[in-house]
Amino acid sequence: MRENSTMQNKIISALIFFLLFTAVNCSAEVISKVAAVVNDAVITTRQLEAAFAQALKLNPNSASLTAAEKEKMRLKVLDQLIEEELFKDRLKQLRIKVSEEDVEAAVEDVQRQNNLTREQLAQALQQQGMDFATYQDQLRKQILRFKLIGAEVQSKTEVTSAEVREYYRDHIDEYREPPYMQLSRFTLPIPGSADEEEIEELRNQAIEARKRLVEGEAVNTLLVSYALSGAEGGDMGRFRVGELSESFDRVVRNLESGKISEIVEVPNGFFIFKMTDRSSGGEKPFDEVRPGIEQILQEEKREQAFKDWNRELREEAYIDIRI
Structure with a gap:
């Protein structure tokens, strides 16, 4: 049991990083209604509750969540599902695809980072209630997401020399060395x-x-x-x-x-x-700190560009939330 617990702890970080909220089978008695409409796609309450249940399962603090916190989390899950549908539409428009080699490379990366064999990874996934094929599908979706964001946002994150110089001047106190x-x-x-x-x-x-x-x-x-x-x-x-x-x-x-x-x-x-x-002491030379400043500015631009792009994507789409 201790070995299984250790393996489960090893893989949980990778699951959280790569896992988009996964739909699981619900009982036949559950009546599925429309939770939201995104362009031509429908998100059902069954899909929402399944994804919400999976999110709760992955949250180590789920047992202590209040009703209000759970409802807030449920709405966040719905927002994730809406975003996923928007991404699907944009992926089709741009014809972005992921090869089996891309997925296999991602699986191997997870194994390497967590020091797991393929069999150990499959066992850990099973303990999380997921088979290996489903996990590969979720990795594929995540890679598609990264490729889409890269294609849409990366061109807006270029940093000019003037911007780096300006940041250096404005934050010169941070670059003084005693x-x-x-x-x-x-x-x-x-x-x-x-x-x-x-x-x-x-x-x-x-x-x-x-x-x-x-x-x-x-x-x-x-x-x-x-x-x-x-x-x-x-x-x-x-x-x-x-x-x-x-x-x-x-x-x-x-x-x-x-x-x-x-x-x-x-x-x-x-x-x-x-x-x-x-x-x-004195100011650190500009050339010495330039790479770090470029990284800071690129990250700031990346975050802002993603927010702007995501907002535009939603503004251009038909979204009708019905719960």
Whole structure:
């Protein structure tokens, strides 16, 4: 049972991403009425209730939903079904199709992302009340949706250099970088039981290690050379002036990039620092942040273009909601 539960959890995210609300069989006693008319298509109450039941099944919080929340969700499902019919009409007009190779590639992508075999995927789908053929059909619909939106919206999401420059100027505070120091450290720890003679030996080793660092030897190389003495260190990352303890900050705050600090002797060891990089801060170069800005603007345009296109699609269609 635990294995089945784990598999179900693995696939649920993929199901939610790829799954459009799926119609399931209803009992013969249910009387189907017209829920909505979309151009020449009819959405029945049976289709709506089936899709709503599937949506509830996929919602982990369905048991705690109030009646008002369920009704809101039901209307959202109806809106999804209306949108699906509108998309179907537009797909026919544009003659957009999906090949079996496209569907198979999508299935393989789901398997790869969730680390599942085909058999495990089929089993997980079965636990969700869906056979593999139905799942493939839903993937096909989703791919068609992506292709349609790409064809209708993508051309409206191009970003010009002027727009990127304007965004950079308007959000310049977001691209200011504070001053920083990037440090590497070489440390020879002083054991708590060390006597004066042992400490003096470590001090001499630290002097020799600093000399080798000044001559250009890498910190990591020295860590290997002094491994028997318990050498520690490596890249420390970035710091601002004043973030380190006073004894350390004092010897590194004025170091130039590539330079080696004096030896800092504290009760627990001998410390040597290398300034691997430092910056006085300021604005990040435009060329450095340009790709990120382009992505932000493209996403904003994509969202707005989709909203505009979807609204126009509905305005041009005949939609009659009857519930």
